[in-house]
Amino acid sequence: MSEAGDQQQSMNRADALFKALTIACAFLILLSMAGIFIELLRNSQLALEKFGLGFLFSKSWNPVTQEFGALSSIFGTLVSTLIAMIIATPLSVVIALFLVELAPPMVNKIVGNAIELLAAIPSIIYGMWGLFVFAPFMADHVQPLLADTLGFLPLFQGPPMGIGMLTAGIILALMILPFISAVMRDVFQMVPAVVKEAGYGVGGTTWEVSRKITVRYGLAGLLGATFLGLGRAIGETMAVTFVIGNNHEISASLFSAGNSIASTLANEFTEASEPMYLSALVELGLVLFLITFVIQVIAHLWLRRVRKSSGGGL
């Protein structure tokens, strides 16, 4: 064999090795996702066998008698997330509209950057601010006001303690607001200028063009953005743990303390010494993993379809 052939061969071998290395690293990502599912399933075996499906519907959470159920944690997760979505979704739509349609370039730059910085602040900072600044503010001003005006509803009854479901929901809303509005802004920017100009051309006002053209054109994308925000809110841990109050009870009042799956894990995991307690906590984690996994898969499949039908750019 000639020298050049040798060189060629070693070159091929180096290339094959390089490609194998990159494939291995790509595979690592798939492996970690599969690993999460398998490990959580394996480690929650004890609780899965003892409680079965009833785990999801049982209210009891008693480490002493070793009776565990996920209902109060699931309830708290859903309620706090729902409050967050009710506040954050419409706000995000109008902020994104402001950035795309109304703001002069200078303002757009400042507000856009501020909102991105808001997204970068770690959740534990929101937790600190929530516990020491925002919760007292809620107790002194917002909750008494709500109790006075809307107190006939069971939602707004009970002592204004500051911490609780409502405060947790509002802080969650603040945390996902920048994230959703950034995605929505990108969606609005995908709307072709000619379509909007046609709307202005027949005499529409800014709001009419936004509502009937921009929003309608980007509706699918907005839905995807909302879903991504939902996925974030559901698994958010530290900010919620600081202010939700950590109470395994289900109450109609938004002022009362509750818990979420993530906050239960953060608070109780290092204290759990018995195998059954630990196993029940891991099963809670498994429930959270499955919920967020399904939401993420749906959101990304949906956004991929939107991207395809509108020709990329998002």
Place this chain on the structure above:
Amino acid sequence: MRPRSATPRKITDLMIKVISSLSALIGIFFLAWILFEVIQRGIAAINWEFFTTLPTPPGIPGGGLANAILGTLIITAIATIIGVPAGIFAGVYLSEFGRYGRFGAFVRFSVNVIMGIPSIIIGLFVYTILVKSVGHFSGFAGAVSLAVIMLPVVARTTEDMLTLVPNELRESALALGSPRWKVTLGVVFRAAKAGMLTGVLLAVARISGETAPLLFTALNSPFWPEALDQPMANLTVTIFNYAMSPFADWQQKAWGASLLIMVAVLFLTITARVGIRSAKR
């Protein structure tokens, strides 16, 4: 269409404009409020001792969080050493080999999905493989859990940045007879250097504020970090523990630690963003 007078339409339009400007203001207002409180309360806790001494028990004046600062630096550094190369190579696969293939599309999809999995679940996962099996918490497990969080983030930004490199560059290098790996490392990487660096900075910024995964892995410790297989002090779990304690002096230290983390994260994020802007130009 039925004709409508312009005035009510203009009024609605104005109202919506006011509402949406107000909403943007609300966003800025909360950012300013959070920054203000953290800076004001944090600065009171920061002094020379804060950076140089070990924590004291509650009630005893003085003391600092030097061990937690060092621990956070160690854990973040190890996570970066593990997570960044793996993430970059995964990104190389997505951009250079798997751009159009089925497996590539599947990995790309998984990257997006795993980026949305809550970090506390990643912590739980690493707990089951690295803590439960050995029987004790460790700084190394903390670093691994942060590396798992970094991996998809780095892979994604690397792919984005490498796809921006024009194909002509690859083709000319290949035509000169360089092997694929040399083309990637020597030519494509060089062209995408600035963008990749900012991606890594953003990933480091993201993990340096993480708390939930460390709770189950590195835990915390009142001592200097000595060995990687022992629980290791770190700033974020310290903030959590101190903030939840009833002691005013511990709570003040938690504010100091919050300020430190926030400044570090915002500094990294802003540097990275400025970098991205100049890289795109």
